[in-house]
Amino acid sequence: MSSHDLKPLPAETRSSLLSGHDWIALVFVAMTFLIPVFSTNPQVLSQTNLILIAATAALGVYIMQRLDLMSFAVPSFMAIGGYTVALISMKLHVTDVLILAAAAFLMPALCAIPLGSLILRLKGVYFVLVTFVLTEIVQLLLFEAGPITGGANGLVGMPAVKLFGFELWDNPHVLLTTCGLAVLSFAITSLFTRTFRHEFAAIETNDVLAESLGLAAWKYKAMAFSIAAGVSGLAGFALVNMLMTAHPSSFAPMSSVNYITYTIVGGKASILGTLIGALLLVSATDYFALSGEMSPGLFGLLIIIVTLVARGGVVGVVSGLLYRLVGKTTPLNTGETGHAAQEHANQKEGRP
Amino acid sequence: MDSFIATGLIGISLGSQYTLLALGFTLIFGILGVVNFAHGGFYVMGGYVAYYCNVILGLPYPVAVMLAMLSMAALGWLFESLILERVIEDHQATLMVTMGFYLVMATAILMIFGAESPQFPFPVTGVWRLGGIYFPYANMIVLGACLAAIVFVYWLVYRTNIGRGMRAMSEDLPVASALGMRTKALFPFAFALATGLAGGTGALVTPILALAPHVGDSVLAFSFLTVILGGLGSVTGATCAAFIVGLIEAYAAVYLGGSKGALTLFALVLIILVVRPQGLLGREVRRS
Amino acid sequence: MTRQALSTSALHADRIAKSFGGLKVFNDVSFTVPAGGLLGVIGPNGAGKTTMINIFTGRLSLTSGQVMLGETRIDGRSTFENALMGLVRSFQQTAIFNGHSVETNLISALRFSKRDRSVLERLAPLLDQFGLIENWHRNADVMPYGLQKMLGLAMALATQPKMLLLDEPAAGLEKSERVNIDAYVKFAQEEFGCGVLLVEHDMEIIKRLCPSVIVLDGGRLIAEGPPTEVLSRPHVINAYLGGSDEEDSDVTH
Structure with missing residues (x-):
């Protein structure tokens, strides 16, 4: 080999599993546990609830963004998670929050596996189209499958959930439940995305190269789709728990656009972006009293601006x-x- | 039997409407490589422009349709050259800006015209009947206009130099540019053509179906269904799929009722995705 | 290497043919790269060389014929399965993970091929020679083109392949950088016992390295033998003179 002295291989760079942004986001979400201690203002409680649910739901978009895939499927998996919980608590009278959370995560995650294996073989564009169509299908199914889903009436009158036999029934308790689900979702998401960061980064930047080195890209895509579905399911649980009702309108197809907006406007590169996006946009919608009617236009403008000038x-x-x-x-x-x-x-x- | 035929006619006229939308959508994807989330928005806005010109300003309906078509083509041209063009290399960014633009369009319509569906009747009423077969004149006119537009698009795509350029680009962009085709110059043209078609379709169809600020959502979903069925970027595939979608929707509405037609379609799409992921007439799916 | 190991890693193309639509890209081509051996592939642009590599790795399917790696039939299997079996390619253009450091790129190659860090220790002399160690923490896609290209080659080797398919490794390199390719191929053969299929336009490299070459033209195998002898055959010269000089390109991302 060459005549000069060999340079030794630099020592392995060790990096912590979770990045700074992951920790900030987790701590931030965990701190919402304290809100019921300081405030009993129903306005504050419900606003916090909404923000946490929005952020948790948008994690589904964030996870698929690791693979450079745009997912419109969040409301579908929220619906699967939410209705699963409503059915279990109303029909089987199981109200333990831990069991319900497990069901809300697993049911959509399992549904996503066959679905993912079907659509993830396709180009990214098809994935976008299919997830969009999927939200429409699930919406229709919720209306059509009346005997199970209650059709247009939804499932009304869910009992309060229990933690170790203690009923979590009033507003502060409902917020605590949401906080717990949000912390769980943020923890799952950051651990998952950081554990496989090399794989995801490789698939995002050059999937042909990644496969040529031996990476089974589809396995990671399917796994991400499944985890994203599970986390969306937890958000669905939090939502039906807050409303005490599982209703099709909670999972409207166009709401997927909101979750995408939170992630993109907040900053799709880190999990903190999803949280900040949800925090800012849900608050803005409320503050400007843009009652549903105008907020899509505002979101649309923000999306265009962010895409054009502040990626x-x-x-x-x-x-x-x-x-x-x-x-x-x-x-x-x-x-x-x-x-x-x-x-x-x-x-x-x-x-x- | 008569009702079977009448339903078939309705299905064909629905199919011709979906064809116009899907052709525009698939042209934009084939040529620019962009999934146009704003497509439904151009359809609705075309409907409202026609409504404004015809009902509020009192212009003749055919003029209103032409104006809807031209204004949506112009809006599409502006949007493409001012916004979309800047991010055309990044497929995710194109998705975001078209989606954002759709939201802005839908909200603008809501602010200007309100949430209520306006009264926008088709100017021709009456029903053509032959034995037991009924077919409204309105549907017949729309069918005729749509078929004419489809013929026009086919002529443009397959018989003109512009069309040859567009097809070459949709098949192989680098090769087309290497052969000296002025690719970028065709982008706004192709986009404007597609949005003009969407606007015109909206102007023709909304008086029969429905005009409301949010009808673009379902138009978008049906455009997606059609292009998934037909194969993204395939002109003939889109046409065939659109007629299949139209016929299934019409028959399911009559014989199954409710939203079962839509569910049937979704099931069909899932089957197609398993059996033939590239769509009915799409080319071999290559990794992106 | 034992005879057993050798027989499991020879690459054998048996009467392979590929057509797109009605267009035949190549037809009835057979050859063998012995385990641990080196075979050069030359031919004018558009001769189907890159398509051939895409078929071996599983990105494209064959129209007829079969490809064996040792005792296993590999055509039509997925790229990552073939890579995990030890059939790994390099790309004509630079192929690295943009936005990540040299270290992360190499670590990724190890992770995806299920190798551990000891492979990097073995590769260290080569990495040092290419200048990759001094750029260890730099973002790979802001390095000069030559370094990026060598990083891509090093990543392919870091998977410890049995058979390397090199698609014009010297393309785009400066004359002075081309000796790196010689070092790389020798290192792969001697230190890792890899077989190498070398597709290359630089005849100097081919003559220096390859004991034997095959010549593809218009999708046919038109000559086979030692490079200097083959290149003096009249029909090979004709093929080159008559060949078009369009780029045959490959999608690298």
Whole structure:
């Protein structure tokens, strides 16, 4: 080999499993447990509830974004999770929150496996179309399968859930249940996406190369689809638990657009983006009293603006600004790729 | 038997409407590589423009249809060249901006015209009957206009230089550019053609079916169904699939009732995805 | 290597043919790359060389014939299955995971092929020679083209393949960088015992490295033998002179 001294292989870069953004998001979500302690204002409680449910649902979009796939399927899996819980608690009289949460996660996750194996073989574009059509199918099925789903009336009068025999029945308790489900969902999502970060990153950037090195890309796609479905199911549980009703209108096909908006506007690159997006947009909808009617237009504008001028979304823009202010410290979003990613950004903007 | 034939006629006229929508949709995908989420929006807005011109301004209905078509073509041209063009390389970004634009369009309609369905009757009434077969004149006119438009699109795609360029691009963009085709110049044209068709379809069809700010949602879903069935980017596939969708919808509505027709279609689509993922007439699915 | 190991890793193409629609890309081609051996593939652009690699890896299906890796029939199987069996390709253009460091790229190759870090230790001399170790923590896609290309080749080797399919490894490299390809191929053969199928346009490299080449033209195998001798045959010269000079490109992402 060459005459000069061999350079040794640099020591293995160890990176923590969860990144800074994952921890911030988790702590942030966990802190909502304290809200019922400080406030009994029903407005505050219900607003927090809505934000947490929105953020949890949008995690389904976030997970599929790891693979560069746009999913419209969130409301379908929310519906499967929500109706499963409603049926179990009303027909089988099982109200233990842990059992219900397990059912709300597993049922959609299992449904997603055959479905995923069907549609994930196709190009990304087909995936988008099929998930869109899927939400329409599930909506129709909810109306048509009257004997099971209660049709247009939905399933009304769910009993309160119980934790170790203790009934979680009033507003603060309902919020606590939602908080628990949200923390669980955020933990599952960050652990899942970070454990397989190499695989997901490879499939997202160059799936042909990844497969040529031996990666069974479809397995990871199917797994992501299934976990995303499970997390959506937990959001569905939180929603029917808050409303005490499982109704088709809670899972309207176009609501998928809202969840996509939260993730994209907040910043699709990190889990914190999904949380911030849900927080800002749900609050904005409420604050401007844009009662359902106008908020789609606002969301549409925001999506176009973010896509055209600020790809990183809110979190991307803010951490970019922080990076400039603080200077050379690595940005918050450090996996072991943080350094490289920053160099990439510098290079693109012509900085050293 | 008579009702069977009459239902078939309704199915064919539905099919011709879906064809116009699906052709535009599939042209945009084939040529620009973009899934146009705003397609339903152009349809609804076309309907409202025709309504405004015909009912509020009192212009003759055919003029209103032409204006709807032209204005939607112009809007499509502007949207493509001002917004879509900037992100055309990134398929996810194109999805986001078309979806965003759809939301903006739907909200704009809601703000201007309100949530109520306006009274927008088709100017020709009456029913053609032969023995026991009934077929409304309105549907017949719409069918005729749609068929004419389909013939026009086919002529454009298969018999003109523009069409040859568009087809070459939809088959192999790098090769088409290497052969010196002015690819980018065709983008806004193709987009405007497709949105003009959507607007025109909206103007023709909404008086018969329904006009309301949100009808674009289901139009979008049916366009998706059609292109999944027919194979994305395939012009003939889209046409065949659109007629299949139209006929199934019409027969299911009469013989099964409720939303069973839509469910039948969805089931069909699932079967197609298992058996022939590239769609009825699509080419071999390559990895993206 | 034992005889047993050898017989499981020879690559054998048996009367393979591929057509797209009615167009025959190649027809009735047979050859063998012995285990641990090296076979060069040359031919004018558009001769079907890249298509052939795509068939071996499973990205495209065969129209007729069969491909064996040792005792296993591999055509029509999925790319990742073949890669896990030890049949790994490189790409004509750079093929790396953009936005990630050299280290992450190599670690990914190890993870996907289910290898451990010890393979990197064995590769270290080669990585050092290419200059990849000094760029260890750099973002791979801001490195010069030559380095990116060598990283892609190193990733293919990091999977510890039995048979490497190299698709024009020298294409786009500076003259001075091309010795890296010699080092790479020798390293793969000597240190890893890989068989190598080398598709290349640079005849100097072919002559330096390959004991034997096959010549493809218009999808047919028109000559076979030692490179200097084969390249002096009149019909091979004609094929090159008459050949078009269009790029035959390959999708790398």
